Amino acid sequence: MKEQEFKAVVIGGCGTVGSLMARVLKDNGVDVTVSDLSTDSPQINILEEEGIKLNLGEHDENILKNVDVIVVAPSLLQNSKLIGKIKSVTDADIISADEILSTCKVSKPVVGITGTNGKTTTTWMLKNILNLSGYRTPEHKLKMQGNTELIPSFQARLDGDIAVLEIGTHGNPDEIKNCALKSEVGIGIITNISKDHLSGSHNFQDYINCKREIVDVARCLIFNADDPVVTGFSNDTSHKVFFYGIEGIDSEIEAYPETRECPLCGKELEYSLHYLGHLGVYKCSCGFKRKEPDVKAFDVKNNSFKLVIGSNTAEVKLKQAGIHNVYNALAAASGASALNIDFDDIVRGIESFEGVKGRFQKVNIGKQVIIDYAHNPAGVKAIIQTLIREKPETSRLIVVNTVSSESGITGDIEIAKILKDADVIVVASNASRKASSKINVDNYVILTESSKKASKIGTLGASRAQVEESLNLAVNEAKKEDIILIIGEGGVKYSSEILGKFKN
Structure with a gap:
């Protein structure tokens, strides 16, 4: 027709x-x-x-x-x-x-970005690089992430020059594969894989298998060399694989180290360096080891690093601090490089990137407030690592926890343990209240009255009322020099509106 x-x-x-x-x-x-x-x-x-x-x-x-x-x-x-x-x-x-999908074919390069954390920021950073280079990227324009089921598939078919798609999963088999196939993904990026969506019958290996599905679809793959789980996928694909990773880092940055099992033999890996959680330099007695990165970051600090791609080198300054954002920048740079974007445009796109709403989003109410979507242990580690490093010694870190982990009580307890580095914790969600009661903490924990009631709807861990009560308590507790960090989807959804009353 x-x-x-x-x-x-x-x-x-x-x-x-x-x-x-x-x-x-x-x-x-x-x-x-x-x-x-x-x-x-x-x-x-x-x-x-x-x-x-x-x-x-x-x-x-x-x-x-x-x-x-x-x-x-x-x-x-x-x-x-x-x-x-x-x-x-x-x-x-x-x-x-x-x-419609079978009739209206995709007529542009398509980059699909998946992983546990960093998908959204990497997606928008890569789009910023492409836009500054003169390429149009199709947007779904929905007031949601829109990273599952049919949304990315239709987004890929909208008007534009290069499609950059965030592809997520609820931890169910074939979600990513079907989405990538329908979106006609040619370049696949996996940012990292950490424990998430592990409630019910799901285990970590099931989740790994879900994320791996993009490997069978994309003809060009971009992997985080510092993640052994992701690097392991390179052993069972014949497609071209590019790696990115950190080559040198400020030794004073707290890494919150974790170990992982070798994806080949199952033994515990030996780490010589940890950068963030299980990301670092590793090897196994069976011969499996970290791959040499094609896109590298040297002299990594909280908000700057030296970017090296081939013979090109540049000092890069980030507007959004954190080792996790260095990784996001490396992933975006790798995607742009695979699309043959000029190196200077890559640097310009990274340095001009302002961030994404709900990701290290700063709100000024006369006191320092940061809203972040961090909702799993790895994401919480990344944001706490950044703030502990950045905040003045005289400032307290006050964390409002609206999370209800997709990995159930195990994930909530792990998050509660990570938050022991904060000075004050205000529990907003019922899940964070239960988790706080199961660990010994030396810091000051404020239990809200509304957190006694479970109110999880979908992935939303806290209700508007719970977020509002916790924010009132946090703002009243905070001195001018303190930092209030709000974590979790509930905080992202409701905090900006609620905080508006404190601006007046």
Whole structure:
């Protein structure tokens, strides 16, 4: 079919996937109308800006009768009453999301970024490099991460020159593989793999296997050489693999060392250096060892390093401090290098990157407040490592814990142990309250009244009321020179709005 001759109605087009289907069809020359019972959606303005016609509050039969195809959002395909009504009005074909994906092919390079931590920051940093180099990157424009299921697949098909996609997982088999296949990922980046999503029947090896799935899809792979779990994947692929890693670091930076088992023989690895958690320089008696990086960071400090790619060298200063952000910068630089981006543009893109909302996000209320999405032990280690190194000796670190770990009580207890380096802990979530009661702590723990009640919804560990009570206590506790750190998804979702009242 010649798509430019077609008229289509997208039923449910104001929803998450429905809006992306409409935009992809529009970009492929289809005359698109979105029909949705909703009249209030954040996607409406986006659809209007892209020239998509809207039929809101109803499904106008006259519109349905005069189109070539009816596209139904995935959430509505099983609505027999709706499908019956459509069929009673028109003989037009009813098509699904998968049919659009198979018809509208990807015609651009696609980079897929996965891993436990650093996906979002690496994704946006790489996009910043590409944008400064003159390349357009398609955006889903959703007020969410949008890194699972169909969202990345449609994002890859939106108008742009190079697609950079964050690809996540809930720890279920085939999620990443199917997403990468449908997105037609050509370059795959794995940032790191640490323990997450281990509740219920999931174990760490299952989670590793999920993350490994991108290896079977991407033709070019970029691995963190300092992560033995990720490096182990290089032994069972014939595709081209590039490595990035740290070659020298400030010895005074606390690494919170962990060990890992050799991915080849299962013995405990021997580390000569730890950089952050299980990331470092390692080897095994069986012969497995850290790979030589292609993209390197020398003289690493909390917010600067020397970047080396081949014969090119530059001093790089980060606007977002932390060893974890050095790794994010190396991953982004590696992706850009694989896309043949000029070295000077890579440096410029890294240094000008302002960060991502909810990732080391600073809020000024007359006291220092930082909001961070850190929600698993590795992520919490990274942010605590950064702040302990940066904060003045006279300042206290006050942590508001809104986390409810995806690895259950084991993950919550591990996070509580890491937070022993803070001066004051304010427990917002019920999970953090339970975890704090199971360890011996020398620091000052403030238990909120609302944390007595469990209120986890999906991955959201704390309710708005719990976050608000904990923030009131933290702000009242903090002196001007102290730092308030808010961790967890609940903190990211609610804190900015709640903190607004303290600015006045």
